Amino acid sequence: MSASKTGPAPSDRVAIGITFGNSNSSIAYTVDDKAEVIANEDGDRQIPTILSYVDGEEYYGQQAKAFLVRNPKNTVAYFRDFLGKDFKSIDPTHNHASVHPEEANGVVSFTLKDKAEEDAAPSVLSVEEVSTRYLRRLITSASEYLGKKVTSAVITIPTNFNDKQKAALLAAAAAADLEVLQLISEPVAAVLAYDARPEAELKDKIVVVAELGGTRSDVAVVASRGGLYTVLATAHDYEFAGFALDNVLMDHFAKEFLKKNPGKDPRENARSLAKLKMEAEQTKKALSLGTNASFSVESLADGIDFSSTINRLRYETIARNVLEGFNRLVESVIKKAGLDVLDVDEVILSGGTSHTPRIAANFTNIFNPSTTILAPATTTTAINPSELQARGAALQASLIQEYEADDIEQSTHAAVTTVPHVTNAIGVVSVSESGTEVFIPIIFPETAVPARRTVLVAAPKAGGDVLVKIVEGNTHIKVTKPEPKKAAAGKANGSNSKAAMVEDAGESGDEGDESDFSDDSEDEEKREKVWKIGATLAEAAIRGVKKGGKVEVTINVTADLTVTVTTREVGSKGGVRGTLSA
Amino acid sequence: MATTLVSLPLPALPEGWAAEKDFKPVGKLTKDSAAQRAIEPVGPHFLAHARRARHKRTFSEDDR
Ligand SMILES: Nc1ncnc2c1ncn2[C@@H]1O[C@H](COP(=O)(O)OP(=O)(O)OP(=O)(O)O)[C@@H](O)[C@H]1O
Numbered sequence: 001m002s003a004s005k006t007g008p009a010p011s012d013r014v015a016i017g018i019t020f021g022n023s024n025s026s027i028a029y030t031v032d033d034k035a036e037v038i039a040n041e042d043g044d045r046q047i048p049t050i051l052s053y054v055d056g057e058e059y060y061g062q063q064a065k066a067f068l069v070r071n072p073k074n075t076v077a078y079f080r081d082f083l084g085k086d087f088k089s090i091d092p093t094h095n096h097a098s099v100h101p102e103e104a105n106g107v108v109s110f111t112l113k114d115k116a117e118e119d120a121a122p123s124v125l126s127v128e129e130v131s132t133r134y135l136r137r138l139i140t141s142a143s144e145y146l147g148k149k150v151t152s153a154v155i156t157i158p159t160n161f162n163d164k165q166k167a168a169l170l171a172a173a174a175a176a177d178l179e180v181l182q183l184i185s186e187p188v189a190a191v192l193a194y195d196a197r198p199e200a201e202l203k204d205k206i207v208v209v210a211e212l213g214g215t216r217s218d219v220a221v222v223a224s225r226g227g228l229y230t231v232l233a234t235a236h237d238y239e240f241a242g243f244a245l246d247n248v249l250m251d252h253f254a255k256e257f258l259k260k261n262p263g264k265d266p267r268e269n270a271r272s273l274a275k276l277k278m279e280a281e282q283t284k285k286a287l288s289l290g291t292n293a294s295f296s297v298e299s300l301a302d303g304i305d306f307s308s309t310i311n312r313l314r315y316e317t318i319a320r321n322v323l324e325g326f327n328r329l330v331e332s333v334i335k336k337a338g339l340d341v342l343d344v345d346e347v348i349l350s351g352g353t354s355h356t357p358r359i360a361a362n363f364t365n366i367f368n369p370s371t372t373i374l375a376p377a378t379t380t381t382a383i384n385p386s387e388l389q390a391r392g393a394a395l396q397a398s399l400i401q402e403y404e405a406d407d408i409e410q411s412t413h414a415a416v417t418t419v420p421h422v423t424n425a426i427g428v429v430s431v432s433e434s435g436t437e438v439f440i441p442i443i444f445p446e447t448a449v450p451a452r453r454t455v456l457v458a459a460p461k462a463g464g465d466v467l468v469k470i471v472e473g474n475t476h477i478k479v480t481k482p483e484p485k486k487a488a489a490g491k492a493n494g495s496n497s498k499a500a501m502v503e504d505a506g507e508s509g510d511e512g513d514e515s516d517f518s519d520d521s522e523d524e525e526k527r528e529k530v531w532k533i534g535a536t537l538a539e540a541a542i543r544g545v546k547k548g549g550k551v552e553v554t555i556n557v558t559a560d561l562t563v564t565v566t567t568r569e570v571g572s573k574g575g576v577r578g579t580l581s582a
Numbered sequence: 583m584a585t586t587l588v589s590l591p592l593p594a595l596p597e598g599w600a601a602e603k604d605f606k607p608v609g610k611l612t613k614d615s616a617a618q619r620a621i622e623p624v625g626p627h628f629l630a631h632a633r634r635a636r637h638k639r640t641f642s643e644d645d646r
Pocket residue numbers: 020021022023024025046212213214215216217241242243281284285286288350351352353354355356386
């Protein structure tokens with residue numbers, strides 16, 4: 001994630017955030033610590049990642065996208081993922097309706113007629129060159145908007161971008177005269193966009209980021225600990241994404257058209273297919289907002305106009321298989337992280353496809369009611385999912401633009417970023433109403449160290465001498481199954497139906513292949529996350545606490561795993577301090 | 583970070599409990615208590631972490 005060496009001096013920088021997707025890109029900047037996505041000269045904030053050449057004139061964004069119908073052979077789309085890849089390893093599925101990728105000089109390339117002269121030979125452009133040209137358009141657009149030349153940017157990349165892909169992207173940006181301050185990962189940009197809101201509280205939480213785009217879906221589990229982010233697991237899928245939803249609608253309307261016009265399948269003609277796809281996407285977007293949407297295309301096939309409507313329920317029914325694919329993807333990555341759905345505090349829906357209400361609604365069913373699902377359909381204060389990455393990138397850009405390139409390089413080096421993360425929680429023991437010991441977490445599992453956390457705990461009502469017992473702890477999932485209905489009915493007399501307790505062995509932190517995702521066969525089964533007290537680390541006494549007093553407990557863990565416990569009665573001087581050397 | 587307030591009370595000190603300076607070490611963290619992972623070099627708290635790491639400063643030195 002290197003920054004280029006010969007960039008401008010920090011004081012001369014004009015820095016923005018860029019997200020560069022296969023389907024769309026965005027540019028964003030920050031004013032007064034607030035990130036804003038910039039609308040380009042066409043008024044678009046989601047700018048299609050497409051270039052098109054007509055009579056030597058270069059078009060990009062929405063205008064280029066429109067040329068997919070009339071000028072597909074000179075339009076290049078869906079190329080971002082080819083950066084830094086061998087020709088043999090690319091998937092050209094999405095390039096059927098535009099310029100096809102080919103191998104030239106050992107790199108993925110496209111042949112385009114980009115010059116005005118009738119007889120000029122077409123150019124063979126490498127994917128890097130295409131990216132450079134496209135990035136240049138983004139930078140120009142941002143520069144015009146800001147009224148000064150953009151020099152630098154933070155760019156988001158998928159979590160599975162390898163070094164070759166990063167290098168190719170950096171080279172493409174450098175050729176566009178853009179200093180890349182840093183490449184940051186997409187899910188982390190989304191988390192940062194949310195955490196930077198003024199009303200956001202700094203909390204330790206497990207966040208799932210579902211990045212649902214046009215040609216791919218990427219999901220990450222992120223441990224957010226004191227504002228430090230650690231990616232615990234990721235999953236990538238190229239089957240369940242926005243295009244698959246377009247396909248469902250394309251098939252639906254093509255069949256309807258066929259019924260009225262036997263023998264004229266609009267999917268069999270490239271131009272009709274392009275029109276079908278374009279309108280299907282519009283209809284899909286309309287169904288995210290309204291419960292009804294129209295679909296109408298002039299001269300869809302053989303000069304025949306076509307117009308129809310669909311309601312959201314019907315759409316959700318025919319798209320069910322795709323929609324449920326997103327559920328499985330999310331469930332699989334949580335499992336991969338060794339966690340349970342109950343461990344997840346927040347789900348951030350990011351990317352254009354995240355506007356789909358049914359996807360967010362399905363997620364609410366997978367998770368506990370206490371899990372926040374951050375999507376427009378479920379949370380009114382959700383940030384536009386199409387803007388999260390660009391905003392996060394812009395925020396990061398504003399945080400680091402004053403640093404020398406060398407400084408950024410050193411701070412992002414593995415020597416600084418690779419640190420121990422505690423496996424178990426560290427906490428203190430309290431007493432429940434029924435008199436049993438209860439684990440109170442202070443430092444959560446997967447917290448990067450050095451770390452320091454403080455809690456305030458009530459003393460016994462009467463006050464007096466108090467025990468501060470510091471222990472390790474971890475969670476397990478307790479499953480409570482109701483007794484089989486028949487048997488329960490037979491016995492039922494007086495006593496509340498005794499629930500049979502089944503304890504799940506899968507503990508968080510394990511490679512928990514046993515932490516089952518209940519398939520709802522027992523509909524009233526109750527699953528809850530419970531803390532279990534582990535090994536004792538230390539005990540301390542706070543004496544003579546006054547009635548109704550509180551005790552402050554601070555735990556500090558250093559990089560070499562030395563634990564320091566500091567505890568005192570709130571409002572008193574002194575207190576106890578002890579160290580456990582690792 | 584906002585300090586959490588816990589309402590479930592701490593236990594009373596057991597009869598006869600005694601330790602030097604009222605602190606009794608029992609266990610410790612070992613190598614097995616932690617796993618090496620990469621934190622993402624992103625956000626204001628990371629910058630604070632990097633600053634501490636590069637200048638070998640502790641939290642309390644950083645507070646001053
Ligand atoms: N309001 C909406 N409702 C439903 N889908 C939408 C909406 N807006 C955009 N989309 C879909 O989101 C997808 C594009 O997502 P995004 O803009 O995040 O692209 P991307 O990250 O470049 O995609 P990728 O790299 O996966 O191809 C497209 O399939 C588009 O149709």
